[in-house]
Amino acid sequence: MAPARADGPPTLLRAARLLDVDKGELVRPGALLVTGEHIAEVGEPERLPEGTVIRDLGDVTLLPGLMDMEVNLFLGGPDHRSPLIPVQEDPALRTLRAVTNARRTLHRGYTTVRNLGLFVQTGGVLLDVALKKAIDLGWVDGPRIVPAGHAIAPTGGHLDPTMFQAFAPGVLPLTVEEGIANGVAEVRKAVRHQIKYGAQVIKVCASNGVMSHTGPAGAQQYSDEELRAITDEAHRAGLKVAAHCMGDTAMRAAIEAGIDCIEHGFLASDATLGLMAERGTFLVATTSLTESMPTAHADPVLQAKAADVFPRARESTSRAIARGVRIALGTDAPAVPHGRGHLELAALVRRGMHPADALRAATTVAADLIDAQDRGRLAAGLLADVIAVPGDPLADVGVTEKVTFVMKGGRVYRDDAEGA
Incomplete structure (x- = not known):
């Protein structure tokens, strides 16, 4: 699969869970709206931008890259x-x-x-x-x-x-x-x-x-x-x-x-x-x-x-x-x-x-x-570096071995659901 372009349409990522790194808590369900290279919104938007592509990743937890x-x-x-x-x-x-x-x-x-x-x-x-x-x-x-x-x-x-x-x-x-x-x-x-x-x-x-x-x-x-x-x-x-x-x-x-x-x-x-x-x-x-x-x-x-x-x-x-x-x-x-x-x-x-x-x-x-405040958490305005893992990484950090989805700067480099 060729990486999805960051200059394409907005993308809504949906998942069962999302990790709030600062609080050390899982948010259920998880959703991120990505536009270009950045996260535009955390959570399900009230209105989706026209042409938004929805990726439902299923029973996984979204983490920052x-x-x-x-x-x-x-x-x-x-x-x-x-x-x-x-x-x-x-x-x-x-x-x-x-x-x-x-x-x-x-x-x-x-x-x-x-x-x-x-x-x-x-x-x-x-x-x-x-x-x-x-x-x-x-x-x-x-x-x-x-x-x-x-x-x-x-x-x-x-x-x-x-x-x-x-x-x-x-x-x-x-x-x-x-x-x-x-x-x-x-x-x-x-x-x-x-x-x-x-x-x-x-x-x-x-x-x-x-x-x-x-x-x-x-x-x-x-x-x-x-x-x-x-x-x-x-x-x-x-x-x-x-x-x-x-x-x-x-x-x-x-x-x-x-x-x-x-x-x-x-x-x-x-x-x-x-x-x-x-x-x-x-x-x-x-x-x-x-x-x-x-x-x-x-x-x-x-x-x-x-x-x-x-x-x-x-x-x-x-x-x-x-x-x-x-x-x-x-x-x-x-x-x-x-x-x-x-x-x-x-x-x-x-x-x-x-x-x-x-x-x-x-x-x-x-x-x-590395003095990079544009990444490291899932928050609006930060780079859309996002991965997905199965299960609960707060209960078993070992689930990070089983990455199923990788997005860097709004581009998708891995999505196991698509067989890539």
Whole structure:
């Protein structure tokens, strides 16, 4: 089915239920009038505009389009694996893969994502910015993308791909423009390159990771001075900074540097979580990967790190929830396969979130994180990003696995009732 055009006639969506995200309540029955790209009215209108197309979706719940705040569409596939090794891939092939992953993500109900950081040779080209443009122009189907361009990492840092693959010196090195930057002058240049060519968020590796070969999980990798320089460059341009960060010392350094969002935060202390709550620093916990990320084929040293860190990470997420840290949903796909955000929603509930709060993590909190007040709830005047799921997501958030309808900006990309 070709997507229904947003400039077509008005559309009335009818369903058994509609979620009021702010109140955490279901409205029965649910109805939305959509004109163009936006929601014109919530509830059954007294009078329908001439030519209105009525879509009766049946016994489903209407939700705002969901948002995943940490993905890498240029890696992985339907089961997060690739039949190719990195040296067999080029930027064109990675982009074609990302087109497929973007379509899958949209069809699973995720209408907005942050693509957090390329780490591959591209000659400085920001592939995720190009993909965003293609989607926005309607050339390919996919979610709205907030692109980071190249992740900023030090030599041997967590997102230095030559570290991941244990390459010999001189094999596939990355330039400063491609994100490998050391010292204040280089990190400023790296950030400026991403901003110049279209990044809308800056991704930095502030600490080591579980799958890093160079040192213990969570060890701080950038100095305090370098972190402050990165944040200064981004903030002066009006962009937020997201930091891959696991260790407590590195997290505190990132927060003190003014970084806006911590990715993972697996080894956070109570004091650091309290500081995050006090300052409003966001956390993208990526907690489902600690249960489902396959590590059996990893280096034995990395398997041992995962066995140690992952249980502690799950407990850390529960403490963050209890302390009121602002948590936005992120899967770290393909660590969790693309389009499986329901796994993260369910994991957040297991960690102690009410289902309504988990859904807010994927809607209103995510919208706040990316400063996008035009989406995240079903309300008049907002973008018509709407999905439908069976059952009651407040009773079982797992029903978000079974998306049956997807509309983005007034265009229908999936409607199972029509066999599409």
